[in-house]
Amino acid sequence: MKSFSGNVLFLDRSDINTDEIIPAKYLTEVERQKLKPYLLEDLKLAGFDPKRDLQEKRVVLSRANFGCGSSREHAPWALEANGIHVVVAESFARIFRQNMFNCGLLALELPADIVDGLFTAFAGRATRVDTDWQARQLTFRSGGDQRTVHFDLSDFDSDLVEAGGWVEYADSKY
Amino acid sequence: MGNTIAEKIFATHLVDTPASGVNVIRLDAVFCHEITTPGAILDLMARGKDRVFDPARIKAVIDHVTPAKDSKTATQGLILRQWARRHNIIDFFDIGRNGVCHALFPEKGFVRPGYTVIMGDSHTCTHGAFGAFAAGVGTTDLEVGILKGVCAFRSPETLKVEITGTMAPGVFAKDVILSLIGRIGVGGATNKVIEFGGPVVAAMDMEARMTLCNMAIEAGGTCGICAPDAVTVDYLWPFIAADYPNREAALAAYQRFNPDPDAHYVDTIVHDVSDLTPQVTFDYKPDQVKSVAEMAGAPVDQVYIGSCTNGRISDLRAAAKVLEGRRIADTVRAIVSPATPQVYQEALKEGLIEIFMDAGFCVTNPTCGACLGMSNGVLAEGEVCASTTNRNFYGRMGKGALVHLMSPATAAATAIEGVITNSPLFTDPQPA
Structure with missing residues (x-):
């Protein structure tokens, strides 16, 4: 399994689409690592500067309908190329969410009030998340403040993450 | 309780339920283009699994950047072209014979009522216009589709959209779908199949229905579906004439996928277009x-x-x-x-x-x-x-x-x- 802990990037907006995560003009790359410099290049979010704000970030926290739009798996690949293996949001677009788990990455849904509470408590501060896979818990920490939240995963999603993705799982089973 | 179109299609294609609410279904067609498929091909090769489940059920086209604009896009075309030749994929549409996938494949008669279709392209929902379950997927789902002919989906909840009234002259399917998306929002159909029905859809030709279903994804929908009817049969007749004694027989066969009168919908929206203006x-x-x-x-x-x-x-x-x-x-x-x-x-x-x-x-x-x-x-x-x-x-x-x-x-x-x-x-x- 991949590492699911690290510093948090706060993207305080709903409906962030996959064109914003990785613009189509970069889909001519067939090597995933080459997507790294272009992550979130076209994100429409006041004050956001990908070059500055992506430094050392490992976990994204966002709002509703994250990853809507195109089916491009280049969106999870571009996140992974930057060391981001977890996106936590109120909700996800179907294809993006499936793509994350198919790659062995986490797309975790939390209730809107909990996401809101996390933004209120931590946004704008250097914040770290530690993920306890067995206990299904995320612990957000900044300075002396700490908040632990529980997440749910289906057995199927959990199997995909533990198997490292869908290809080996499906080829052995079907 | 009865079933929706998507539920009926899932029931006839179910391979496995690896977890509650997760359905692994058999695929009738896997569509491929040169932007999202090369990643799947290269990954299959790297894994020592350079195989295809059935070359006749895989259709491929170069359509996103064609003719190639630079070396990178030429390479993407090359990877797809060589793979199609290597695996004897007959229905491969190269430069000169190629077109936009969701316009080309219907035109070739590759989509039929009751089919299950995936493609590494979010507008695959277009093909639901034929009464098929057709969904956009990422490269990994596509890769497994190519290799095994299966894909996993959550049980399809269905949102029914009844389009009623009479469209004014100069108002088109595009205006209808834009107004619907404006009403339900970009996440209004997330994780749901949209079943389009009502007198306005019944009166639409297949091209208008494709426009309607095409933008289901813009409301987050997994697929947009129209029930197959005589319009569907007429469009497909050149491709299916050998399979049925007459159009009525084809229609009867296809209508087994029509929704039951007591089908369960997560929601029903009546969208009256009588006063609709261009959007x-x-x-x-x-x-x-x-x-x-x-x-x-x-x-x-x-x-x-x-x-x-x-x-x-x-x-x-x-x-x-x-x-x-x-x-x-x-x-x-x-x-x-x-x-x-x-x-x-x-x-x-x-x-x-x-x-x-x-x-x-x-x-x-x-x-x-x-x-x-x-x-x-x-x-x-x-x-x-x-x-x-x-x-x-x-x-x-x-x-x-x-x-x-x-x-x-x-x-x-x-x-x-x-x-x-x-x-x-x-x-x-x-x-x-």
Whole structure:
């Protein structure tokens, strides 16, 4: 399994689409690592500067309908190329969410009030998340403040993450 | 309790339920293009699994950037071309025979009622117009589809959309779907299949139904589905005539996928289009929709007519009807991209290409190109495009550019005036 802990990037907006995560003009790359410099290049979010704000970030926290739009798996690949293996949001677009788990990455849904509470408590501060896979818990920490939240995963999603993705799982089973 | 169309299709294709609510289904068709498939091919090769489940059920096309614009896109085409040859994939459409996938594959008769289809392209939902379950997926799902002929989906919850009333002249399927997305929002159908029905859908031809289903994903929908009927059978008849004694028999066979009267829907929306006027998007999300009248006078730099949403022959006919005998404004450049070679040839025969060129349009070969800012009409920063495509996302057709989505008739009228305007085909049902 991949590492699911690290510093948090706060993207305080709903409906962030996959064109914003990785613009189509970069889909001519067939090597995933080459997507790294272009992550979130076209994100429409006041004050956001990908070059500055992506430094050392490992976990994204966002709002509703994250990853809507195109089916491009280049969106999870571009996140992974930057060391981001977890996106936590109120909700996800179907294809993006499936793509994350198919790659062995986490797309975790939390209730809107909990996401809101996390933004209120931590946004704008250097914040770290530690993920306890067995206990299904995320612990957000900044300075002396700490908040632990529980997440749910289906057995199927959990199997995909533990198997490292869908290809080996499906080829052995079907 | 009865079943929806999607539930019936899932029941006939179920392979496994690896967890509660997760269905692994057998696929009737796996569609491929050169942007999302090479990653799957290379990964299969790296894993020592360079196999395909059934070459006859895999269809492939180079459509996003064609002809290739540089070495990278040429390589993507090469990977797909060599793979198709290696695995004897007969239905591979190379340059000259290629068109926008969601226009080309229906035209070839590759989609049938009751089919399950995936493609590494979010607008795969278009094919639901034929009463199929067709869903966009990522490269890994595509890869497993190619290898094993299966895909996993959550149990399909269905949102029923009954489209009622009578459309005014000059109002099109594009206006209907834009108004619906404006109503339910970009996440309004997430994780749901949209089942389109009602008298307006029944009266639509297949091309209009494809426009409708094409943008189901813009509301987050897994698939848009129209129940198969006589219109579906008539469209498919050249491809299925050998399989059925007559059209009635084909219809009877297909209608086993029709929803039961007591089917369960998560929600039912009645969308009355009697007062609907031509629609246009105004910002960067497809649910930010206004009437063309409200947006009238907004200047544009480029007009684009094409794509899997509105690049079919009926779309070109509607635009040409507006353009005939007229010239586009000096301040505007306009591009038309017939979605397939067949559309292009038919437009030539009907004199539509001449009308477009006389009006001052650039006519390109069939390609997705400009719709996603990859080629053939990319915008500069700060420019504005009136477009018949499906996404107005920030940066979609060019970094820092703005896209207004609209019907081909509205786009043609906008090209003539240089500013957003209603087409002369439109007669307001409730004039002010």
